[in-house]
Amino acid sequence: EAGVTQSPTHLIKTRGQQVTLRCSPISGHTSVYWYQQALGLGLQFLLWYDEGEERNRGNFPPRFSGRQFPNYSSELNVNALELEDSALYLCASSRRQNINDSPLHFGNGTRLTVT
Amino acid sequence: TQLLEQSPQFLSIQEGENLTVYCNSSSVFSSLQWYRQEPGEGPVLLVTVVTGGEVKKLKRLTFQFGDARKDSSLHITAAQPGDTGLYLCAGAGEGGYQKVTFGIGTKLQVIP
Numbered sequence: 001e002a003g004v005t006q007s008p009t010h011l012i013k014t015r016g017q018q019v020t021l022r023c024s025p026i027s028g029h030t031s032v033y034w035y036q037q038a039l040g041l042g043l044q045f046l047l048w049y050d051e052g053e054e055r056n057r058g059n060f061p062p063r064f065s066g067r068q069f070p071n072y073s074s075e076l077n078v079n080a081l082e083l084e085d086s087a088l089y090l091c092a093s094s095r096r097q098n099i100n101d102s103p104l105h106f107g108n109g110t111r112l113t114v115t
Numbered sequence: 116t117q118l119l120e121q122s123p124q125f126l127s128i129q130e131g132e133n134l135t136v137y138c139n140s141s142s143v144f145s146s147l148q149w150y151r152q153e154p155g156e157g158p159v160l161l162v163t164v165v166t167g168g169e170v171k172k173l174k175r176l177t178f179q180f181g182d183a184r185k186d187s188s189l190h191i192t193a194a195q196p197g198d199t200g201l202y203l204c205a206g207a208g209e210g211g212y213q214k215v216t217f218g219i220g221t222k223l224q225v226i227p
């Protein structure tokens with residue numbers, strides 16, 4: 001089966017701009033999770049979508065937002081980019097939310113650099 | 116906020132050596148997962164441990180969950196260059212993935 005795919009793989013933006021990152025989950029997976037992996041920090045939970053609805057969000061400002069489409073693919077939008085938004089943005093999908101029943105499958109991420 | 120501390124943060128060893136990396140917290144987790152992440156790729160799940168005291172083996176990798184479900188260790192026997200990567204532990208509370216806390220990781224380099 002095809003894995004989680006993310007696009008683009010790399011992106012360079014300037015401070016104040018806006019960016020949209022995309023994620024296609026594994027076929028049959030309805031839950032999509034977004035994480036930020038900044039240098040020196042662990043994976044920080046951003047957003048969780050399931051069945052088209054935002055189910056939970058992490059401790060990030062409102063300029064981080066997203067959505068999930070009827071085909072379960074997802075977008076992450078970041079407005080008013082700041083230098084500290086530079087990070088690897090990882091998308092993961094799962095069949096169900098229970099961590100023991102359905103492991104997370106990660107994409108290879110989008111590397112965002114803000115200058 | 117649940118925090119997971121991993122140690123050491125960096126480890127460089129020769130092929131064939133054994134090593135142990137640690138994942139510690141003051142919080143209790145319902146389960147704990149270990150992932151390996153290679154450069155340019157996303158993390159890949161290695162194992163999930165659920166029961167306090169549980170030991171799981173995956174070829175040369177041995178994972179242990181602490182009795183109190185607050186800590187875990189990963190032991191690699193006879194390390195190979197293919198073991199090189201970032202090892203992440205992640206602790207899950209109740210309520211699904213949004214409650215998962217990731218450690219910063221241990222960056223392992225195995226030198227041939």
